Amino acid sequence: MLNSKKQIHYQIGINLIMIMLTLIIVLPFILVFISSVTDENVLIRNGYSFFPEKVSLYAYQYIIRQGEKILRAYMITIIVTVIGTSVNIALSALIAYPLSVRTLPHRRAITFFVFFTMLFNGGLVPTYLMYTSFFHIKNTIWALIVPNFLLSANNVLMIRSYFMTSIPEALFEAAKIDGAGHLKIFCKIVLPLGKPILITMGLFSGLTYWNDWTNGLYYLSGNDGQKLYGIQNLLNQMITDIQYLASGKVTGNIGAEVAKLPTTSVRMAIAFIAMLPLFIIYPFLQKYFSEGITLGAVKG
DSSP states (O other): OHHHHHHHHHHHHHHHHHHHHHHHHHHHHHHHHHHHTBOHHHHHHHOSOSSOSSBOOHHHHHHHTTHHHHHHHHHHHHHHHHHHHHHHHHHHHHHHHHHHOTTOTTHHHHHHHHHHHHHOOOOHHHHHHIIIIISOOTTSGGGGTSTTTSSOHHHHHHHHHHHHHHSOHHHHHHHHHTTOOHHHHIIIIIHHHTHHHHHHHHHHHHHHHHHOOHHHHHHOOHHHHHTTOOHHHHHHHHHHHHHHHTTTOOOHHHHHHHTTOOHHHHHHHHHHHHHHHHHHHHHHHHHHHHHHHHHHHHHO
16 A cells, blocks of 8 residues: 555656656747737737737738748758658668678778767868869759758667667578578668667658758858748848848838837747747657657667
8 A cells, every 4th residue: 555655656746747847848839939929019018928918910921921932941941851851861771781780891990980970070161162162062952951961970870779779680680591682681671670760860850951051051142042042041031131120220111110020029930930840740750759769778
C-alpha cells in the first residue's frame, strides 16, 4: 500500500513537471499569435499580453496584400526543403552504411575524416569565393540548397550509430549467406529498418532548410536574386522595409500613412506565418521522430 502511494505521488510529480515544460514550450507560440492580432496601440501601451484589450487583423491584411510574393516565396522554400532534405538523407545514408560495416578497410580513418569536418571548415570568405567563382551558384536555386546543409557529418554519424546498434548483425550475415550484395542489403534491410532514424534526421534537415536565411543573404542579390527569395528571406526583407518606413525618413502623404503601420504586430504575424507549416507537418512525423530518438538513445 505504501509503495502504491509513493508511485501515485511520483506519477503526479512527473505529470506536473511535464505539464510545466509543455507550457514553457507552447505559451511563447501562443503569445506570438495573440500579439499578431493585437491592436498596435495596445501593444505599445500595455506590451505583450495573452488577453489583449483590442483585436486587430491589420497585420495579416498587410501581409495578404503581399500575397503573390508570399506564395512564390513559400513555393521556393518548399522546393528547396524537399530537394535539400531528400539529397541530404540519401547521401548521409549512403555514407553511413559503409561506415557501419565492421569489415570495411580503414573504417576508423574514414570515420575520423567525417568527424573532422564537424570541427574545422575553410571559413566564410573562402567558402563564398569557392561557390561563386568556381561553382557559379550565385543567384540560382542551388545557392539555397548546396552551401552548408547538403551534407551533414552529424547526420552521417548518427545514422551510422543507429545502423550499428539497432540492426542485428545476424540479418546481414543471413543476407550474405543467401547471396545478397551490399546494395541489396542496403535497399532491402537497412533502409526499411532504419526508417525511424532517417525520418528523424530528415526532420532536422528539413527544419534547417526551412529556417535558413543566411544562404539567401550571402548568395542572392539584385532583382534576379530577390525572385528566388524563400519565405525567411522575404519576411526578413519585409521587416527591414517596415523598419525603414517607420523610421521617419519617409515624408509627405506616404509618410503619414506609414506612421500608421503596425510594425510590432506585423513582425509577430510574419513570425507566426513562418512557423505555421511546421506545426502542421510535425504531428505526422512525431511517431518516427520519437522512435528514432529513443531507440538511438537506449541502444547507443
